[in-house]
């Protein structure tokens with residue numbers, strides 16, 4: 001099993017995270033994407049039952065500083081194996097290991113491979 005290690009990590013609290021891996025691959029993640037893929041128990045349960053309801057908020061002037069989970073307050077390393085993201089909706093229980101982040105890489109080179117693997121799983 002390959003062990004993924006980052007060579008360089010760039011964090012923008014309003015934009016997202018980019019990781020240059022030791023094998024030269026570059027992964028760029030939007031904060032919303034990371035929030036949607038939070039691996040904590042709360043979020044993975046919610047993923048199973050569908051989207052979190054958001055329709056209850058009344059329409060009106062845009063609340064500019066409304067916590068949305070689309071910005072980060074901070075990012076902290078967890079040992080040598082993971083990152084912990086503090087989202088601006090006060091959610092911070094997800095520990096993103098390097099391996100998980102690499103599997104999550106949204107780039108064209110990585111995502112089609114994942115879709116193929118999913119197809120293979122369904123066939124068998």
Ligand SMILES: [Zn+2]
Pocket residue numbers: 038039040041042043044091093094
């Ligand atoms: Zn979570």
Ligand SMILES: [Zn+2]
Pocket residue numbers: 025026027105106107108109110111
């Ligand atoms: Zn990739």
